[in-house]
Amino acid sequence: MLELYWTHPSNYDPKTQTYSCPYCNQTVAGIIHDLIKFDGNHPSLGKTTETAYSVIECPACHKPSVYKYGEQITAPFGKALRSVNHVPEKINAVYEEVRAGIGAKCYTSAVILSRTALMHIAVEKGAPDNLNFQKYVDFICSAGYVPPNAKGWMDKIRKMGNGAVHDLEIWGQEDAELIGKFLMYLLIFIYELPSSI
Numbered sequence: 001m002l003e004l005y006w007t008h009p010s011n012y013d014p015k016t017q018t019y020s021c022p023y024c025n026q027t028v029a030g031i032i033h034d035l036i037k038f039d040g041n042h043p044s045l046g047k048t049t050e051t052a053y054s055v056i057e058c059p060a061c062h063k064p065s066v067y068k069y070g071e072q073i074t075a076p077f078g079k080a081l082r083s084v085n086h087v088p089e090k091i092n093a094v095y096e097e098v099r100a101g102i103g104a105k106c107y108t109s110a111v112i113l114s115r116t117a118l119m120h121i122a123v124e125k126g127a128p129d130n131l132n133f134q135k136y137v138d139f140i141c142s143a144g145y146v147p148p149n150a151k152g153w154m155d156k157i158r159k160m161g162n163g164a165v166h167d168l169e170i171w172g173q174e175d176a177e178l179i180g181k182f183l184m185y186l187l188i189f190i191y192e193l194p195s196s197i
């Protein structure tokens, strides 16, 4: 098992680490307070000291995170995408869950939740409530919420339609980010832009 030990940054260690703060969502140079290291063995360099984690402070909001060097992730996880203003409460709650899901690498649940949100928005904008997912995407396109050059994008999103109940679908990062981004732009077009004009 890896022997981890805690130190404060020495003169040779970096004092900051660039990361996206999970609390205030800003990309900042975090102040390193503690380093958690281990001794490694490099084939040609011999014995090495590697940094596994650091405890960092956000210079903007002063909240702490743990930064994991290997995967370049933080605990707590940051959210993906950006918040959108003037979104109705329930849809916003679902959208925020999509953001958190993508940030925490829960891609399948983010895709399923995005799909549900998109269908909900289509119904709210006048689509019948008994269509399948592809038809709801078509409705959103024909209602003018999608730019004309987005066909390639939209074809990929249509493929994320509801499989049969017995098909267990697993979705990856690219899928989740694509449908999440589509949801974000749609929310901006429908709720945020009109209220800022």
Ligand SMILES: [Zn+2]
Binding pocket: 021, 022, 023, 024, 025, 026, 058, 059, 060, 061, 062, 063
């Ligand atoms: Zn912060």
